[in-house]
Amino acid sequence: MSSPLPRLFDTIKISSPDLIKQQRIRISRPKKQSHIQFYGYAISREWLVQFAEQHCPEELGDRNARCYQTNAIMRAYEHLVDFTGINNLDPVTCFNPKGGSVPPEWIAVYDGDYDDVLSDEELLAFQIQTVYVLTVCSDEDDSFEDRPSQEQMDYITKLVGHGPQWWMRCRSVY
Secondary structure: OOOOHHHHHHHOOOOOHHHHHHHEOOOOOOOOOOOOEEEEEEEOHHHHHHHHHHHOHHHOOOOOOOOHHHHHHHHHHHHHHHHHOOOOOEEEEEEOOOOOOOOHHHHHHHHOOOOOOOOHHHHHHOOOOEEEEEEEEEOOHHHHHOOOEHHHHHHHHHHHOOOOEEEEEOOOOO
């Protein structure tokens, strides 16, 4: 009597890497810049606190506690990862220029190369606009290839209330 196991293995269809790639969101990489670019959602700390208060209030503790906001932000982030299944969801601080493209002076200031670009007076008056972004991938090869599925993106877009876009990272992570 032959075992049915080999036939079962023949009938199981295993997803090929090409099939998995087809399930990923379809976005084009932006033109390479001097800093890494991230695809994600601009959100505020207040939005994260409100999200945590709505979805996991029992985990937050006393609202008057000194670390309440930090705790709420961490809990919101953890719940967003759990809800969406996007394991590479990352908080990143990005440039937020009003005109669309990042001025070279902003990059120079963040890189510490401003001596030749700005005078001392200009540097003191200089204000760089930044935004907190929940990112789902970057323009780097490994991250871009590991981007989420369209279903995951639809779900997080619904949660956040607006669509994602490409952002240029300026430096630190919150």
